[in-house]
Amino acid sequence: MLKARGLECQKNKWYRDLQMMANSKYASTRETTNLARVARIILGPCTDVLCDVLKKEIPPLTLSQKVKTYLANLPKRKHPPITKEQERIIHNGNYSDFDITLLFFLLRNISNISPHAKQWGNEPILSDRSVSANIERIRLIRNKYGHCTEISISDTDFNKKVLEISSVIQDLEKYLGTSTVYQDAVVEIGNCCMDPEQETKYIKELLDLNKQIKGISEKTTLIENRCVPENVTVLYKRDSLRWENDDRVFLETHNFPVMLDQVRNQPYITFVGAPGSGKTAMARHIALKLQKEGYEICPVKEINKIEDYCNRNIPQVFVIDDVLGIFGLNEHELHMINKYSEILRDPINPKTKTLMTCREAVFKNEMISECILVKLENVVNLQSRENSLNNDDKQNLLQVYNLDRDLLSSRNLASSSRMFPFLCKLYSNKKELEFYGPTFFLSPVPCIIKEMDSLKIHNKLHYASLVLLMINRNRLSENILNNENDGTIENQKRNNLFVEMKRNILRKCKVVSTTESFDLIDALLQMEGTYTKKNGNEFTFIHDSMFEIIAYHFGHQFPELILKYASSDYIANNIKIDQHTSQKGQIKIEGENVTFSEKNHENEDIIDLCIHLHESQNQMLAERLFKDVQNGEFYKVFGNESLKSQSLLQCFIAVLEKHSYYNLHSLLLTESEDSKLCTWNDKIKYPLNENIRSMALRCEAHFCVMNERLIGFHKHIRSKDTLLLIKIVKQMVMHSWMLLLIHITNQ
Numbered sequence: 001m002l003k004a005r006g007l008e009c010q011k012n013k014w015y016r017d018l019q020m021m022a023n024s025k026y027a028s029t030r031e032t033t034n035l036a037r038v039a040r041i042i043l044g045p046c047t048d049v050l051c052d053v054l055k056k057e058i059p060p061l062t063l064s065q066k067v068k069t070y071l072a073n074l075p076k077r078k079h080p081p082i083t084k085e086q087e088r089i090i091h092n093g094n095y096s097d098f099d100i101t102l103l104f105f106l107l108r109n110i111s112n113i114s115p116h117a118k119q120w121g122n123e124p125i126l127s128d129r130s131v132s133a134n135i136e137r138i139r140l141i142r143n144k145y146g147h148c149t150e151i152s153i154s155d156t157d158f159n160k161k162v163l164e165i166s167s168v169i170q171d172l173e174k175y176l177g178t179s180t181v182y183q184d185a186v187v188e189i190g191n192c193c194m195d196p197e198q199e200t201k202y203i204k205e206l207l208d209l210n211k212q213i214k215g216i217s218e219k220t221t222l223i224e225n226r227c228v229p230e231n232v233t234v235l236y237k238r239d240s241l242r243w244e245n246d247d248r249v250f251l252e253t254h255n256f257p258v259m260l261d262q263v264r265n266q267p268y269i270t271f272v273g274a275p276g277s278g279k280t281a282m283a284r285h286i287a288l289k290l291q292k293e294g295y296e297i298c299p300v301k302e303i304n305k306i307e308d309y310c311n312r313n314i315p316q317v318f319v320i321d322d323v324l325g326i327f328g329l330n331e332h333e334l335h336m337i338n339k340y341s342e343i344l345r346d347p348i349n350p351k352t353k354t355l356m357t358c359r360e361a362v363f364k365n366e367m368i369s370e371c372i373l374v375k376l377e378n379v380v381n382l383q384s385r386e387n388s389l390n391n392d393d394k395q396n397l398l399q400v401y402n403l404d405r406d407l408l409s410s411r412n413l414a415s416s417s418r419m420f421p422f423l424c425k426l427y428s429n430k431k432e433l434e435f436y437g438p439t440f441f442l443s444p445v446p447c448i449i450k451e452m453d454s455l456k457i458h459n460k461l462h463y464a465s466l467v468l469l470m471i472n473r474n475r476l477s478e479n480i481l482n483n484e485n486d487g488t489i490e491n492q493k494r495n496n497l498f499v500e501m502k503r504n505i506l507r508k509c510k511v512v513s514t515t516e517s518f519d520l521i522d523a524l525l526q527m528e529g530t531y532t533k534k535n536g537n538e539f540t541f542i543h544d545s546m547f548e549i550i551a552y553h554f555g556h557q558f559p560e561l562i563l564k565y566a567s568s569d570y571i572a573n574n575i576k577i578d579q580h581t582s583q584k585g586q587i588k589i590e591g592e593n594v595t596f597s598e599k600n601h602e603n604e605d606i607i608d609l610c611i612h613l614h615e616s617q618n619q620m621l622a623e624r625l626f627k628d629v630q631n632g633e634f635y636k637v638f639g640n641e642s643l644k645s646q647s648l649l650q651c652f653i654a655v656l657e658k659h660s661y662y663n664l665h666s667l668l669l670t671e672s673e674d675s676k677l678c679t680w681n682d683k684i685k686y687p688l689n690e691n692i693r694s695m696a697l698r699c700e701a702h703f704c705v706m707n708e709r710l711i712g713f714h715k716h717i718r719s720k721d722t723l724l725l726i727k728i729v730k731q732m733v734m735h736s737w738m739l740l741l742i743h744i745t746n747q
Contacts, residue, residue, distance in 0.1 A: 031152030038145055038153060040189045041165055043100070045182040046138050049172050050103045051095050053131065056176060057111040060093045066110050067091075081105065100142070107135055131175050134168045141165065162190050227311040228298060240297045242535075243284045249400050249425070250285045253393040259380050260286060268344040268354040270323065270373045272363045273382035275545040276419025279357040280321055282382065287317045287355060295353070303333075303340050306354065310343065315351035323356040323373070326544055328573030329365040331635040341372045383418060394420055401428040408438045416441040422543050429530045445549065445609070452553045456509070464509035465523040466531060469539060470550040471501055471565050476524065477538040481517035501565050508558050548574070548609040555611040562611060563620050568628045572636040575621060577645040578612035615647050622651035 058066060067090050071080050080087075082105060089097050090106075098106075107113060108120050116124045116133040123140060124133035141161070153161070169182045228236065263269050263286055271279040287297050296316045298309055306318050324333050337344075344354055356373070360383060368374060381387060389397070391413040395405045401424045408416060417423060423444050427433050433440055436447045456463045469476045481502070483495040506513050524532050524539045533542045541547045551570065555562040563571065613621060625637050642648055656664065 029152065031154060034153040034155065034158035035145065035151055037189055038141075038158065038161060041162070041186055042138070042142050042145070044189065045169060045185040046142075046165065047100045047103065048185075049169050049176075049182045050100065050107065050135065050138065051098060052176050052178070053113075053135070053172060054098070054103055054106055054111065055095055057113060058106070060095060063106070063110070064091045064093060067106075070110055081109075104135070104139060129171050131172065134171050137164075137168050158190075162186060228296070228309045232309075236298060238536075239299045240288070240291065243288060243297075246281070247285055247288055250281055251393065251397050251400050251421075252285075253387075253396075254390055255387050259387065260289070262377070262380060263353060263355065266378050267347055267350075267352065268356065268373075268378055269380055270356045270358050270363075270378060271380050271382060272358050272360055274360050274418040275548075276417075276422030276543060277382045278421040279359075279382060281421065282380075283319050283321075283355040283357055287319050290315075290317045290353065295351075303336050303344075306343050306347075307340060310348050310352065312348045315349055315353075317352070318354045320354065320356045322358065322362075322544075324358050324362050324365075324368065325569065326359070326362075327548075327569055329362050329367060330569065331367075331639075334368060334371060337371055337373060344372065388418075389420055397421060397424050401425060403428055408441055412438050412442060417444050419444065419545065422545065425542075426530065448546075448549055449553055452549065456553075460509055460511050461515070461519060462523045462527060464506055464511045464515075465520045466527070466550050467505050467509060467554050468502060468520065469524065469532065469541065470547055470554065471505055471561070472498065473567055474540050474547050475538050476520075478517050478521050479537065481520060497565075501561075504561060508554075508561065552609045552611060559611055559613055559617060560620055563624045568631070568633040568636045571621075571624060571628065572633075572640050574610045575642060576610045576612045577618065577621070577642045577648050578614065618645075618648045618651040622648060622655045625652060626655045 067087070071087075074080060082090075082102070086102055086105075089102065113132050113135070114130070116128050116130050116136060118124050118128075120132070120136070122136075124130075124136050141164070166183055166186050169186060170180075173180060173182060259282070271282050273279045287295075287299075291297050294315060296311070296314055297319065298305075298316050299319045299321075300306060300309070301320070303320060303323070309318075310316065323337065324330060347354070358373070360381075363374070372378070391410055394408070394413045394416065397420065398407055399405050403424065420441065423441055426444075426448075427440060430451075432451065433447065440447045452463065455466075465476075468481075472480065480498065483499060503513050506515060521539070525534070528534055528539075529542070531542055531546050532539050534540075541550075551562065551566070551574065555566075563575070566574075621642065625640065625643070628637050637643070643652065
């Protein structure tokens, strides 16, 4: 009885389901069966014929190695377009396990099948019956029915599609040289009986397959189109996320729309302004706006990276900070701009932009007058009458940083420092600066220096950590402090120098030399957002101006350490000789006791953040300049304004006189691993004594300087080397250092 009731219930349920299906739009019809048949044809004969094509192109025994080679040759750290599971299936070598997703990838990327006339990924022309064209047609048929919103096909469309598929399979079977087994299978599927469960199964398989194909196709296309290595892309994304966080307090000033239009109309723009005026923030803000329009952000440090990473398929925005140097003109960077000027003017993608920043003082250097960066239409000067902040802009900036809009009067707003944006950030993050009130915005450098005076006395560890950050050229981490390195000789030398620097700095700052690294890092962390910022595991100054202020503050007290450890770039641009130092009350040194006068802090214009040395310190500077010459920094030495001081020049000549002619000849005129200048050709056919060599060299240099071209006076002198020598001589002549030139040539 119970069994009978159960059968009756099952029968009734089946009857109800049948009625619901009959009344539903999902009921099985001739048209839905047509779609299911197409799905079976795609998943069956189409897949099998592609499998046979792959077998003909790549024998199973060699496939695994070919795929390994393909994946190994992908750009470093880029995700492969196939999954680990698909790799495992490939390495098993059983072609019957390959689905159409995997087959399409292998035929397109691993086999030697030539692309059709319209190239892979595009619809082939009707008359093209090549193998790749027919593989492409199967892909397009699959895409069409994998994307279709209807779950049915009319008889007319079904018959047309079956004929099209049969034609494709016929061509591929001719290529294979086999029988008509797959054509026959298409005919059979078109006429066989199918039930509703089979229809649902094949339609679902087709839709799932399309998702897989779409994913693998997108991965392959992404790899083909990507020019920036994936590991670099990760860094760029990290930078852009940090930019987005900083951008929350960016203010679009009154003339921002005009500046943005200028960027849109030009392939490259240089933002010029004083330190702290918002050059970097402006470039990054515009880059982020372009990113929302589909641009790829590439924050490069060197202009030649544009050539490496430029992409014709997607628009990019390259961002380069301090493109011509930080403290002064970097001749190497200028050379690179001139060398790669074409890629700035005419990027391979016409939408691509390059946004650069440059300090106003660097931009005024006469050496860049012929550089493409100075073209008026490619420059946005933040200090120009049109672009400089007006009073409304400044009040709005105060408000953005949660400061009182009325903190400064209209008169004070108009007279405030050009580094107003940076000052707002600093003032909002350090409550102690509120003591100075409006004065901080009118004359900020003296205020910050007074803060450093206080920090040096009351918080020696924090001050020492800032000095270490400065002396290590604006990068410091726990790994650096702990001297962790890869063990190479070069890094070991660098670490030994850092250990010496650290010991000397801590002693001068009156901090015990055994201070733990984590204490110094913790001090930098406590000043994050005020004086420092953290990028990954490394700390840097929150702004270049802070670097210069710390160098200025510490360097006036201990110039010997700055001369010993600072970069040649800093020495060339920030060390000055002052013949009347005592009258300015800048510095008085008596052994270890240093008195630091603040008379020169009363006016921001007086404080140029340069370290002014007394004539008694010329010897230290001269020795440092000669060390830079030994390191090949000729422009930074011979372009140094301080060498115009007769007293320093005499000291420099005295340093030269300590070295023999042969040493100077080797340094300046002989090619070696370390020398960046010229050499004599040793393969001369007749002997020359030193007098003849010297005279020949001087004559050639003289003629070349006078005629501003290479004459080739003696063929035993290499032309490229002579040209380099001429650059040195011309530097000396240009800067009127005839005394130095005469001394060298008379040796």
